[in-house]
Structures are given as C-alpha cells and as structure tokens.
Amino acid sequence: MGEKGLKLPSSPEGWAIKLSTLLNAVHKAHGTNRFPVKIKDLAEDYSRQVFPDNPITMIEGKDLGSKFEGMTLPKPDGTGEWGIIYNTAVPSKGRINFTLAHEFGHYLLHRHIKPEGLQCTAQDMRNWKSEHGQIEAQANTFASFFLMPLDDFRSQIKGHKPSLELIKHLADRYQSSLTATILKWLSITEERAMLVVARDGFIDWSWSSEPLIKSGIYYSARQKITELPAGSLAASMMDSWKTRQINEFQCRHKEGVWLGDEEVEEMTLFFKQGATSLTFLIYPKSSVRAYHPDGNDLIDTFDQFKRNP
Secondary structure, eight states: OOSTTOOOOOSHHHHHHHHHHHHHHHHHHHTOOOOSOOHHHHHHHHHHHHOTTSOEEEEEEEOOTTTOSEEEEEOTTSSOOEEEEEETTOOOHHHHHHHHHHHHHHHHHHTTTOTTOEEEOHHHHTOOOGGGOHHHHHHHHHHHHHHSOHHHHHHHHTTOOOOHHHHHHHHHHHTOOHHHHHHHHHHHOOSOEEEEEEETTEEEEEEEOHHHHHTTOOOOSSOOOOBOOTTSHHHHTTTGGGGSSOOEEEEEEOTTSSTTSSOEEEEEEEETGGGEEEEEEEOOSSOSSOOOSOHHHHHHHHHHHHHOO
C-alpha cells in the first residue's frame, strides 16, 4: 500500500492519534505492554508499509557532541530512503526516546517541505511555541501526543498530587524526558504551576500552566537576563549539591521567594551536564490577587499558550 491515494493526517495531533489507535489494536490483540512506545521498530515497519518509496531504513546513534540532538536525513544515494540519527552523548534514555519521536514527527510531517532533511539542536528540542519555529513545535507536539496519549496520561495522574515522584513515574512509563513530561502535565492541569529551567544560576526558560498565567504569574517571554531568586532551592543549593549524594530537593517557601508573593512548593532537580537545574513550582489553588510583573506581556503570553498548549 503506497502513499498515493491514502487520506493521511496533516497535523501532529492527527498523526499521533492515528498511530496510537494502531498501537492500541496491535497490543490488545497480542496481549503485550502498550508502553513505552518502541519508536525504532514502529518507524521502520510503518514507513515501509505506508511509504514504500520513501521508507526509513536506518535508525542509529552517533556521538554528536553538544551541537545536535538528532537528525532526519535522506540517503545521499538517491534511493528515496530516509534515516534518523540520535545523539549517543545524551545520558538520558527518556530524552533520546523523545528525540526519536521528534525526528519521526519530522519524517511524517515535514520531509516533503524539507527534502534535504533536518538537523535539530538542543534549542530546537525546547521549542514548543509555534510562532518561534513552526516545524520544531509541530515535531515536539507529535512526540508529546504520541509517547504520552492524553487518555492514558489523564488516567495515570487522576487522584495524584503533583510531585517529582509522579513525574518520574510518568517519564518511566512513557520513556520520555522529565522536561517533556512536566510540560505535558502543565498543558492539561488545573493546578497553578510552573516549570523553570536554569543554567549557571540564570533562568534559561520557563513555562506556566494556564491557570497560573491567568493569575498573572509568569516569566516574561522577552529576552531578559533573570537570576534565580536568591531564597530558592535552585539558587541556594546550586553549588553545594555536587558534594552530596542526592540531586533532588524539595521545600515549601513563604511569600516573597518566587514570583507572585505567595507560598510556593518548590521541587528542584540538578544535573551536572550543562550545570542545569529543573524546578517544578506548585502554587496555591487560588490566588488572592492577580500578579502582573509586566502587563504588556500578559495577553501575548497567554495567547501563545492557547495557540500551542
């Protein structure tokens, strides 16, 4: 069965739903584990059946250093075959698996508009806002919906309070990166919460849940150099954690530490690679007052979130 004449999805969500429905049927018929998705086997088998003129015939890892996370490229011999390369220098299996799903998304959605292929940097993999990079945002959206289908994701989090233990369970179940898993949770939660990723003590980027954005708490989308709050775990433990046996810390702050002048529960993970901290913030369920650090950015940021949840 070839590509011509088939009615194929045109959106990342559509492709994720189509493939998830296929996987649900296959695993139910054989009584095998549905998760995590085995990207390599599925990408090669599915592409051979549906796109026999342009199949994926090679998926392999190479040490790409710190420059690239993954690549989706046509074979140079003109056969029409495609390959996916992932970075073996990345220590996290979940991050590699998310990269594979991201690159498979490029193959499904973008190989016709990018016949020369695509090379994805770490910055590309963090690009979830479509106005900054339509192609990369679409590949991330596909990977998120494909690896972590909404119906199963919702069933896994139902009745559980947000915690690093919950996030780790989800990341293990779907073999996804911690960052992508938290972003998935933030996109559907009714909690007021935020993810803050920092490097060397400065905020690299952040993402607020919709309820938190509505109450006016977010870090500006503009390019600003912002230090981590002095009283935060992410700042205070930045140097000393390297001498400890653990890299995970948690506490509840009084008002005035993080944005919003509210009590905040902070959960922070530190990673040696890139001197990076990943901070998960949980605010009270309701805010007494709206906090607007920069009123000019509020509507713009909320619109960005709504366009690409």
